Amino acid sequence: MTELPPSDAVPHLDEVRDRGDAPRGTGGAAVALADRRGRDDDRLRRNAAYLGKRLLGAAVSLVAVIFTSFFLFRIIPGDPVRVMTHGRPVTIEQKEALAREFGLDKPMLEQFVSYLLGVLRFDFGESFQYNRPVLSMVGERLGPTLLLVGASLAVSAALGLWLGVQGAWKHGSTADRVNTGVALTLWSVPSFWLGLILIVVFASGLGWFPTSGMKTPGVTGFDMVLDVAHHMVLPLVTLVAVVYAQYLLVMRSSLLDEMGSDYLTTARAKGLRDTEVKRQHALPNALLPTTTLVFINIGFVLFGAVLVETVFSWPGLGKLFYEGLSVPDLPLVQGLFVIFSAAVILMNLVSDLIYPLIDPRVRP
Amino acid sequence: ETKDEKTLTIAVSQEVDSLSPFLAVRRITTALGRLSYDFLTNYDPKTGKTIPALAESWTTSEDGLTWTYKIRDTKWTDGQPITAEDARWTFDTMMKDEAAATANGNFVENFESVSAPDPRTLEVKLKAPQATMLALDVPILPKHKWEGVGDYSKFNNDQEFPIVGSGPWVISAYEVNQSITLTPNKDFWRGAPKFDKLVFRYIDDSDAQVEALKAGEVDFVSGLTPAQAKALESADNITVNKAKGKRFQAITLNPGAKLQDGTAFGDGNKALQDPVVREALVRTIDREAIYKTAYGGFGEANGGYIPSRYKDYHWEPEGDAVIGFDTAKAGELLEGAGWVKGSDGIRAKGGTKLSFRFNVHADNPQYVQAAEMMREWAKEAGIDLKVEPVSEVGALLDAGTYDILTTGWSVNPDPDYILGINRCSGLPAKVGGPYLSDAYYCNPEYDKLYAAQLAELDQPKRAEIVKQMQEQLYKDNVFVVWGYADQLEAFRSDTIASMQPQPDPGGNYDSQDGYWSWWSATPVGEEDEAAGDSGGSSSGLMLGGGAVALAALAAGVVFLRRRGATAADDRE
Amino acid sequence: MTSAASTANASPRQLTWARRRRAVGTFWSSYRQNRAGLFGLAVLAVFVLSALLVPWIVGEEALSVTRPPGEPLQPPSGEFWLGTDRSGRSVLDLILWGSRVSLTVGFAATFISIALGSLIGILAGHFSGWMSGLLLRITDWFLVMPTLVLAVALAAVLGRSLSTIVIAIGVTSWPTTARLVRAQTLAVEARPYIERARALGGGHWHVMTRHVLPNVMPIVLAQTTLMVAGAILTESTVAFLGLGDPTTPSWGSTIQAARDTGAVSSGMWWYILPPGIAIALVALAFTLCGRAIEAVLNPRLRSR
């Protein structure tokens, strides 16, 4: 699951970060006026401190991840050289030459140092299997992954939020119960299984969509856009179906938490329509945990899409990782792990930074 | 694209490792090399014999150290002429550059020098006689395109399309992890392919491949499961091809891993060193049941080492020689040898239990299924098999830390190589060092027979010796063959009217030696034009009498190469 | 409420028990009003019962691949309600047997995850300073560690087995629990009654066990139910990626076997659908129970 943002409204979902109380006012009106300038400086300084602290935390996590990535995969038994030579009868010399080329003959520490230096220069080395820089391999596949995962995230977040809002506002209604039930059921279904069923029914059965892949070879131009969209329907539906429940439930429960709030009564008392109360007052307050969830998921989906990518032969990143593991293609898996983890950490950071924009209470 | 453009789409699940023939070692990429570059020689689709390709003819010196090839006068796909210099440069680069030797370096290891005295003559000088000289499966590269490449280890040949080559097809587009598109080489000397486009489409999931075939998105699918094959047989416009398998499926029992100097290593269960235990264990295997259930009836239960597809060399036990399925007999054997059942139902003797690790390729469902069956049978005889699926057995084999492994090999028309791996000399010289053995088998008797068959030039007599070797192997129960699964493929009969199988008849289309199937594939509606020559006829014409003997010699080593290119997939 | 007269002579111990009984009673009576929760509970009960009784209902011989009761890959019939698998065994029997593994993985992995998560969460929330900082970093570190990667690494080291999967799931999923528990701990620790307990002279142990633990229990419970569903799904995912143990019948391995057989493209719906539906059903049942419990224990949800 995820870390959710600080807000008194959602204590059960919430990770209350070392926040203490909401900062208090900076004193009486007179003081405020006199200190106008000082306050701006102060705020700047506090913003910087806040940013610094988050950045530092992210950096620490990243360093830990880099360390891990190096040692974790080395516990997987397997001889990369053997795999690289594909079982061909090679001489000891050839093996040693390969080991030398990939630096596998050097002491662990030295390997680690050179790996670390490489990572700092964004050089993750070359894949054992593909003789190519890990970074460029990632570059090639990032696009399709981002397309699919990004689209699914957008659709599922939108769908989940919308249904969540409807559900909470009319909680207990038939629509609410049906929606929540359907979402939970889909949430409980293995994604690859659902994908296969969709292929059988909608691709080869009804023939509405292509069975797999991202596009028909050779199609270009605007046709390609349509073609890709056509190919994307089933994987997208699969991904969305299994995740949107999460957004729905979080949105629903955080909105439910806001529902009893007095400021909503204030809004009603002001003569606002029900939908206005919902949209202009309740929603912005309930949006906070969901936003964080979305951001953290952006980091995580890169990992998660492997199943759907496999089933639909989507040319994305996910599969690369798990194939590299069995070799083990150390540079590849290390690089991917660092990149994935960095994505998670980065998105965590971004949500930390975005949070104050949405909720003034979190402002430093 | 025009409407009536005929496209042949093949579903593949393997990713491209590199489009540089210097680096490519995967099945998909070596096949691509075959399609887009001509080699010096090729194999007859019907018989598998060597036939001319880029080399129109060849001669060899008395001492067998100098080989001279006459290079065909034909053109690269960019219009430049192909000369002997291109071939010289290709071999020379592989000799000098470690990176260029990555994929096919073993062919040139023994080369002294390569020269091109004139544009039509290639001369290779060897350090010692080498039999693979008529099976140099090395794509000859256009020097004018490749010369400028700086670092061959970094060059993947995937920046500029179409790729200049000399084969029947031209790689004209490549989308990473999605598709590779080839267009016909209209000027191919053997005749242009008949389809307008050949597309290898990446579909990872086997079910998705079949669904794509049914939906008409792809035209050819290989590696079907029995269930899929059965289901497709009744599908419209789809033809299922059940080729007799050239692979055998087997297990190896660890007879005690040894180095060449006899030093034992690893931790194999000592009980397996007892021939009685091995025989008893083999008697618990119901081969028929395995092929009936796990392979859905698409395969042949057979204990012979060389698949029945190769009639000349195939041997199988008969009558009393059959170590057949009989768990009761297995029990008796063990009982007689002093292995008695403990309270847990597992036999033991002197502290050694008949409890074996059984490492199975996790990614091969049939192996897993068969292993589960074997576990149950073995249990009836008081033997405990612990089925442990693994993703890769190589490491276990290297270290000798296994009791039973699943394995399987593709066998070529000439059995020399596959017989050779079981010699004592196939054992490693040091732990982890290179070795050929797949089972740590070592039997001096067998070695003698091997030498004899190598020296025997008379084919029927040689076949006799080969059969004796198989018998020996069968008796020793170290390398235990189950049988041969059929190679199951399917294609859309509304797209492909005909294709050249290998061997013909009854052969397969996928993973052929040569480019025959995709080169010869004829679109539906164009059958009549396709009365072309199949190349097979010209081969006999070209071969002189002396060459025939040489070719036979060469064939033995061909398989060394075979292993080089495909062992990654063959060895399991 | 027990009447004053009857409690007058009871010992504190008895009183405590009376209170607990009463708590269970009220819990159940509010739970009972949650129809979805009841449905989930009923489904679970059926599955757990069949998992427990399967050796008697079906018997181990039903799992034999060498003496299967039927022909391989037969469609559903009167004899085999859900058809047969690739070895000729009844798919229904496989599902029943598979429930043992799947439920075991679900419970065991959840137990590890919840125990670790609660412990670390409470410690990180209760103590401040370096201790909490360290625990948080560790938590973060494990949070980015994907279950499947760890499962691969562990499978390589420990071999493919149920326990590997259990450990992999348990070890990678506790951070979520830890974070939730920590958040709740922080919230609880800010309550005045913690201050009161400290003012009365209570130490760390007293505060953590008497005040924090009971208050994080509801969230831990809710988390538990969600986790069980997650663990079952993960087990099937691991099997799907070919990292599981294909020789033990579990729902995941049955799906995997069906896929290996090409059941999807061969139209053998009876082979591929039931295990998926079983997973979904149990996962759903757990989720429903979890939400029901959450609703009962959370006064906010209760009042609605």
Add this chain to the structure above:
Amino acid sequence: MLSARDLHVTFPGRRGGGSARAVDGVNLDVAPGEIVALVGESGCGKTTLARTLLGLQKPTSGTVSYRGTPLSYGSKALKAYRREAQLVLQDPSGSLNPRHTVYEAVAEGLRIHGEVADERERVADALSRAGMRPPERFFLRYPHELSGGQRQRVVIAGALVLDPTLLVADEPVASLDASVRGEILALMLRLREELDLAALVVTHDLGLAWNIADRVAVMYLGRIIETGPVEKILTAPEHPYTQALLSVLPEGGEPVVLSGEPPDPSRVPGGCRFHVRCQSLASGAAEAAGVADLCRTKDLPVLDGRGTQAACHLAQARLLATSGEGGHVQHQR
């Protein structure tokens, strides 16, 4: 019995803000059997002071001594101290764990201190002394089943069950309505009679002080600025702040409504800390007495916590003018 000497408590400023001097130099004594009221407006540091006295908050500097021995913050020593000194927190509803019954809440102290013998009798006794009779009726109730007044009484019973000699009660009645609060105050007086209990009652309500306290200490922005017997301080206060507080009471005559709000404890003004809002300074009374400059620039000393004193330049000047001597107002340095 309980005395604080030169107590300072500073909270680090959040996210780069200045640090908050919540308690900024306090001397305070509570004698056995004495009820002292600590009054002052919201946020002036009353709760912080109370928490510090109980050792729940470590002072930044200064000492708290109990029966002449300075508090030590080791867990053993604190536990022993808390056996005798009890705290009643500001918010009775929050002070009770919603998952604990009344019995458990009251018995918690006994259990912590291992006094489990005749636990039941002592719990019953404490509850009935706090006015919950018959106690058995409430044993199994949860806090939410109690009324506000009952909750407050449970908290008080929990403090009384250990037979404390010192009670620090933080706003014991602030959240109650008028009818309940009188009842609780009466209970406190009774306990003082019965147990010779010393108490420090924290409040921002002067009426409460008048109701029950012997002595009153007025706190402003982290400091005690005036202290003395209730009758004196609440009828004839010296400090303008106390005067202002009294004036806004309904019967306090012409109300002096101070402008602005109490300054932030992270920005304590220089000079007299009250001068920014001081009505005597604003009205020119200080000017007239010639202390206006002092008010703006000269900080006042920390009162020593005994007798009747006011930390005010004006009061000092007046006193000097009328009696020509230091009197109760301290001269400093």
Add this chain to the structure above:
Amino acid sequence: MLELDGLTVGYRTRDGVVPAVRGVDLTLARGEKLGVAGESGSGKSTLALALLRLLPPSATVTGRVLLDGEDVLEMGWGRLRAVRWAGASIIFQGAMHSLNPVQTIGDQITEPILRHQKVGRDAADARVRELLGQVGMLPDRARSYPHELSGGQRQRVMIAMALACEPDLVIADEPTTALDVMVQAQILTLIDDLVASRGISLLMISHDLSVLSDVCDRLAVMYAGRVVEVGPAGEVFRQARHPYGAALASAFPTVGDPASRMRPQGLPGDPPDPQALPTGCAFHPRCPVRLDHCDDVDPVLWPAGLDGAGHEAACVRVLPDDGRSLAATVAHAAPTSAVEATR
């Protein structure tokens, strides 16, 4: 201006209906200031919310709420929205929670102005600055978020907001509870000034009788969902006729008054449980001056004025003959106009 006629509110809960307000009749003239006091849980806030139909759906309201002669309870939604804030505005009990935490206070004050008055954004902003100035805050504060303000400041923002559309009626629900004396005094002064200068009617709720008596013209005391005493503020405070009113008033110590020195006044007994009200007069179990028949008769408001004018109390003791004669009859006869039988 405002007229409540038999207003009754019940909350539906799992354990049945909680009668929070049980038949309240009150009138409020234009420009008048009415205080409502009473014990916690006596239905004061419920009453306030009912006036603008702001109660949660679980509440059922009966009776009539006439605002300028129009029944609020029967208005269409459109009309109701128009009346809300423009006709009558509310200052809620907890200013802390009554402001939207993620909107600046400026935006929140602007919102009703833009909605109810045909003015542009700039004009609205100018009005906000003016309003903030009136409640003693810097106009710059419009850009602040609620959490950046102290409790007192937030309370002022609520007041500014309540005045934004210049309503005829302001309902202030405990505007000063939880504030300390000084801030409380500031706010009360402010309200007093604003109401006086604009001729607005004020309905102020508090549990602090002394505050109410200071600010308001008239005072109503509630107990268990009923108004038990109503009359001129000073009179109710100092000479309450209902024993509960008297007890409330006497619970307030007077600093300097030796009578209350060391003698805190309480009201023994527990607050009534609205779902299990005692029979007869709801107050009788705690009543220091109860009569034998108090558990039989449930008195309604009855003129109790010493000098006649507008002072009423619901206690048998204000009835002639202590209501004894009535009690004798109600045990057997139908309720009379002055007394209702509870059984």
